[in-house]
Amino acid sequence: MTYILKPRLHHPTLPKNKLGFTRRDYEGKVSTLCAGCGHDSISAALIEAMWELAIEPHRVAKLSGIGCSSKTPDYFLGNSHGFNTVHGRMPSVLTGANLANRDLIYLGVSGDGDSASIGIGQFAHVMRRGVNMTYILENNGVYGLTKGQFSATADRGSKAKKGAVNQDSAIDTVSLALIMGATYVARSFSGDKKQLTPLIKAAIAHEGAAFIDVISPCVAFNNHPGSTKSYDYVREHNEAVNRLDFWPSREAITVDYSEGGVIEVPQHDGSIVRLRKLDSDYDPTDRINAITHIAQASAKGEVLTGLLYVAPDAEDLHAHLNTYEMAFNKLEEKDLCPGAGMLEKINAGLR
Amino acid sequence: MKRIEAVNDFVVKFANVNGSGSASANELFAKSFLRMGIPVSPRNIFPSNIQGLPTWYEVRVTESGYLGRRGGCDLMVAMNPQTWAQDVKEIDPGGYLFYDNTKPLPQSKFRDDIHVIGMPLTEIANANYADARERQLFKNIIYVGALAGMMGIEPEVIAELVGEQYKGKEKLLKPNLNAFHMGLNWAKEHLKDALGLKVRRADSVGDKIFIEGNAAAALGCVYGGATVCAWYPITPSSSLAEAFQRYCSKLRVDPVTGKNKFAIVQAEDELASIGIVTGAGWNGARAFTATSGPGISLMTEFIGLAYFAEIPVTLIDVQRGGPSTGMPTRTQQSDILACAYASHGDTKHVLLFPEDPHECFEFAATCLDLADRLQTPVFLMTDLDIGMNQRLCSPLVWDDERRYDRGKVMSAEMLEEGKEFGRYLDVDGDGIPYRTYPGTHPTKGAYFTRGTSKNPYAIYSEAGADYVYNMQRLLEKHETAKTLVPKPQLIPAKQPARFGAIFYGSTSPAMHEALDALAWQGIFVNALRVRAFPFQDEINDFVHSHTKVFVIEQNRDAQLKTLLVNEAGINPASLISILHYDGTPITARFITKEIAEIVSALNIRPIKRDKAA
Numbered sequence: 001m002t003y004i005l006k007p008r009l010h011h012p013t014l015p016k017n018k019l020g021f022t023r024r025d026y027e028g029k030v031s032t033l034c035a036g037c038g039h040d041s042i043s044a045a046l047i048e049a050m051w052e053l054a055i056e057p058h059r060v061a062k063l064s065g066i067g068c069s070s071k072t073p074d075y076f077l078g079n080s081h082g083f084n085t086v087h088g089r090m091p092s093v094l095t096g097a098n099l100a101n102r103d104l105i106y107l108g109v110s111g112d113g114d115s116a117s118i119g120i121g122q123f124a125h126v127m128r129r130g131v132n133m134t135y136i137l138e139n140n141g142v143y144g145l146t147k148g149q150f151s152a153t154a155d156r157g158s159k160a161k162k163g164a165v166n167q168d169s170a171i172d173t174v175s176l177a178l179i180m181g182a183t184y185v186a187r188s189f190s191g192d193k194k195q196l197t198p199l200i201k202a203a204i205a206h207e208g209a210a211f212i213d214v215i216s217p218c219v220a221f222n223n224h225p226g227s228t229k230s231y232d233y234v235r236e237h238n239e240a241v242n243r244l245d246f247w248p249s250r251e252a253i254t255v256d257y258s259e260g261g262v263i264e265v266p267q268h269d270g271s272i273v274r275l276r277k278l279d280s281d282y283d284p285t286d287r288i289n290a291i292t293h294i295a296q297a298s299a300k301g302e303v304l305t306g307l308l309y310v311a312p313d314a315e316d317l318h319a320h321l322n323t324y325e326m327a328f329n330k331l332e333e334k335d336l337c338p339g340a341g342m343l344e345k346i347n348a349g350l351r
Numbered sequence: 352m353k354r355i356e357a358v359n360d361f362v363v364k365f366a367n368v369n370g371s372g373s374a375s376a377n378e379l380f381a382k383s384f385l386r387m388g389i390p391v392s393p394r395n396i397f398p399s400n401i402q403g404l405p406t407w408y409e410v411r412v413t414e415s416g417y418l419g420r421r422g423g424c425d426l427m428v429a430m431n432p433q434t435w436a437q438d439v440k441e442i443d444p445g446g447y448l449f450y451d452n453t454k455p456l457p458q459s460k461f462r463d464d465i466h467v468i469g470m471p472l473t474e475i476a477n478a479n480y481a482d483a484r485e486r487q488l489f490k491n492i493i494y495v496g497a498l499a500g501m502m503g504i505e506p507e508v509i510a511e512l513v514g515e516q517y518k519g520k521e522k523l524l525k526p527n528l529n530a531f532h533m534g535l536n537w538a539k540e541h542l543k544d545a546l547g548l549k550v551r552r553a554d555s556v557g558d559k560i561f562i563e564g565n566a567a568a569a570l571g572c573v574y575g576g577a578t579v580c581a582w583y584p585i586t587p588s589s590s591l592a593e594a595f596q597r598y599c600s601k602l603r604v605d606p607v608t609g610k611n612k613f614a615i616v617q618a619e620d621e622l623a624s625i626g627i628v629t630g631a632g633w634n635g636a637r638a639f640t641a642t643s644g645p646g647i648s649l650m651t652e653f654i655g656l657a658y659f660a661e662i663p664v665t666l667i668d669v670q671r672g673g674p675s676t677g678m679p680t681r682t683q684q685s686d687i688l689a690c691a692y693a694s695h696g697d698t699k700h701v702l703l704f705p706e707d708p709h710e711c712f713e714f715a716a717t718c719l720d721l722a723d724r725l726q727t728p729v730f731l732m733t734d735l736d737i738g739m740n741q742r743l744c745s746p747l748v749w750d751d752e753r754r755y756d757r758g759k760v761m762s763a764e765m766l767e768e769g770k771e772f773g774r775y776l777d778v779d780g781d782g783i784p785y786r787t788y789p790g791t792h793p794t795k796g797a798y799f800t801r802g803t804s805k806n807p808y809a810i811y812s813e814a815g816a817d818y819v820y821n822m823q824r825l826l827e828k829h830e831t832a833k834t835l836v837p838k839p840q841l842i843p844a845k846q847p848a849r850f851g852a853i854f855y856g857s858t859s860p861a862m863h864e865a866l867d868a869l870a871w872q873g874i875f876v877n878a879l880r881v882r883a884f885p886f887q888d889e890i891n892d893f894v895h896s897h898t899k900v901f902v903i904e905q906n907r908d909a910q911l912k913t914l915l916v917n918e919a920g921i922n923p924a925s926l927i928s929i930l931h932y933d934g935t936p937i938t939a940r941f942i943t944k945e946i947a948e949i950v951s952a953l954n955i956r957p958i959k960r961d962k963a964a
Binding site: 056057058059061063073074078079080081082083084085086089091092093094095096097098099100101103104121122124125129317318321322323324325328329331332333335336337338339340342343344346347350351 | 385556558559560561562570573574576578579581602603605608609610611612613614615616618619620622623624625626627628629630631632633634635636638652653656746747748749750751753754755787788789790791792793794797798799800801802803811
């Protein structure tokens with residue numbers, strides 16, 4: 001579908017990260033989404049986050065389901081393996097991939113149809129299991145590729161482009177992720193790259209199930225008056241609970257925080273998540289409090305954004321299963337096969 | 352009245368209530384024959400229930416080593432009042448009914464053409480045990496003792512088995528032995544010569560082992576290098592995943608770190624199970640799932656993805672009775688077509704048909720190799736009869752020289768050397784492209800995997816030519832599979848034969864016995880055991896060299912026959928189906944009768960035993 005090739009020659013003064021890569025090295029193919037699509041802004045934030053973290057692009061595995069959002073992994077990290085799986089079933093494929101090789105960084109990209117409708121079961125269970133991943137839900141409340149049907153995250157009372165009013169109650173994916181046991185839960189807006197990029201960086205550093213719901217307006221089918229997922233609506237109702245800064249290591253924190261409280265959450269890998277409180281009541285390490293706050297904001301018609309919850313003592317599926325340190329896909333006969341001698345003993349026990 | 356007299360060749364059936372603790376007593380009974388050198392073939396016939404419903408355990412004692420279900424019953428141990436009428440009816444004329452005569456039963460409850468052996472089991476148990484559960488459990492051991500006394504099972508053999516079972520649990524050892532001797536002595540005193548079924552020590556077991564197919568397949572996955580297992584509980588496959596867990600805990604824990612070289616996920620459903628296996632296979636780990644027919648139905652979307660995106664996946668289908676929930680605790684071979692053509696669009700999958708636990712072990716490891724080599728889903732088509740019954744079979748074999756076939760995987764070095772990489776490009780003419788594991792090389796070899804159509808370089812494409820190239824290559828790959836899957840096995844008749852018979856899977860022991868029985872009647876049949884799909888040319892040649900070929904299957908719709916006609920270009924007029932699908936394992940008696948009747952209906956006079964066809 002993509003016929004335009006991006007130029008391979010880049011300006012020599014483009015800034016480089018500590019691996020010597022420019023942002024261009026984190027790009028993928030030219031997007032085939034509509035001009036102005038929120039999803040492309042999320043791809044841009046992903047590129048920015050990966051570049052800033054100086055992650056080797058090929059050490060990331062990108063997995064997605066089906067839908068507009070799920071096409072986006074083709075548009076960033078062109079040197080990474082990607083897998084456009086089955087509608088609503090990306091979480092299981094990501095789980096298996098993660099078990100096969102724990103050394104890669106796993107990025108799950110999904111949409112609201114993919115995660116909240118057809119795939120709500122797998123969405124819930126991947127959070128329960130604590131798979132070490134960054135799961136990004138590009139949430140526009142609508143089915144874009146099939147031209148404008150409501151999805152399960154569309155708010156009750158919101159209006160479709162053709163005028164129909166949604167009568168079903170909406171599924172709030174951040175609440176669901178929290179209840180299911182995700183250990184890093186955030187919400188952001190595709191139109192706020194400054195908020196989104198550090199949220200992605202901290203999610204990647206988080207060793208456990210990290211979930212970011214990103215409201216991402218669909219310019220073709222859900223950006224009109226009466227929609228609660230339009231650019232205008234989200235800008236008006238966005239309530240950020242905090243501003244996040246992310247440090248890949250414990251050193252060199254020099255930013256001066258004069259106003260409001262600051263919360264620091266060290267991660268297992270030595271990085272630090274530092275939050276500037278915008279809402280003084282909000283403690284993102286308190287899960288019950290987070291659930292309550294989200295529900296209260298929702299009742300007021302506000303869209304709560306920021307880092308909503310982070311568990312400092314998170315564990316992932318590999319820890320739960322007590323798996324071997326070396327990636328399974330590197331294990332050989334000598335690691336895996338008990339051998340003929342042992343089989344003789346087993347045979348003897350079966351007589 | 353006729354009285355069945357037999358030595359080392361009879362069928363005993365136990366009618367019990369599910370959850371009454373009869374299983375271990377019955378197993379003790381079955382194993383005692385093995386220790387006396389006599390082959391035995393037990394079968395659980397159980398309900399989809401945990402407690403209360405009827406359950407049967409059928410033991411075929413067979414010195415000649417016929418391990419198929421024989422059919423009929425020489426001795427019924429009727430311990431379940433619910434099924435009394437049915438159980439009494441099932442006994443062969445001249446056979447025996449063993450029952451608990453603590454409470455007298457009216458004459459109308461019996462038959463006059465069978466021999467009735469009563470023993471006051473409840474009375475004995477109540478007199479010796481106070482606890483209700485103990486009364487129940489030891490009653491089972493008491494009847495085993497009585498049977499041993501009547502048949503002549505060596506008490507030392509039982510003592511040895513009980514000793515092994517309760518090793519380290521001395522508290523349980525002695526009371527069990529006491530109960531056994533209680534039954535034994537009572538029978539010796541009161542039931543002398545009541546039973547015409549006798550046991551005599553023989554030497555027909557050799558080095559054979561006694562194992563369930565599910566356990567053997569699980570062990571095959573351990574030896575074959577599977578590291579990821581994802582499953583969802585479903586009868587009759589659950590015990591396979593559980594056995595994998597058990598074997599891995601013993602054989603796959605790193606002694607230094609105590610860490611597991613395996614990951615087992617009990618998923619939320621079969622869709623997630625196959626998704627996890629697909630993800631692991633994509634990322635270069637050997638992975639499998641175990642399920643049954645309803646699970647296969649749920650997995651079909653992913654099977655199509657794995658076929659089209661070319662991802663190694665091993666599926667073990669322990670078949671049960673279908674369609675829908677069907678007969679969850681009964682056996683059939685009725686998923687053949689569902690698996691061969693699983694998923695929408697044009698698909699064809701590789702199937703392996705093991706005949707017993709020995710082959711479950713061997714083929715499970717082969718499936719993992721084939722899945723990697725062919726980069727596609729590979730199915731191990733076992734069934735409840737093999738999977739959930741202990742079966743006497745050849746010892747499991749592993750050659751330490753054997754290396755895992757990881758298939759065509761392009762390494763960082765190969766990419767660095769400039770070898771061309773097209774994920775879906777046929778470079779060797781065998782239809783199998785190279786793949787790379789994610790994370791192999793910083794700038795080369797990455798590709799986007801998808802279920803949509805693509806060109807040979809994995810770029811999204813809706814061009815007809817690209818689609819056709821890919822689909823033709825997949826057919827080519829299917830041809831290549833023919834050269835890799837296990838070859839069919841010929842069982843030639845002792846005399847030249849114009850009839851052939853094709854069979855597969857768990858039909859094997861009954862078929863071998865039927866071939867002998869038919870030969871005895873002067874009907875000589877060459878038989879071919881098909882061990883895999885796609886079909887090799889040998890199968891076609893076999894059909895062409897016979898006037899008619901019987902195809903023996905355990906399903907209603909002649910599924911393998913359909914596949915033979917569709918995929919091997921065989922004329923359906925040359926095939927005659929013999930179908931058994933009531934959920935019980937097929938018997939030699941059934942096969943023999945069906946074939947003999949058809950042969951005579953074809954107006955071909957049975958040949959005298961000593962004359963050639």
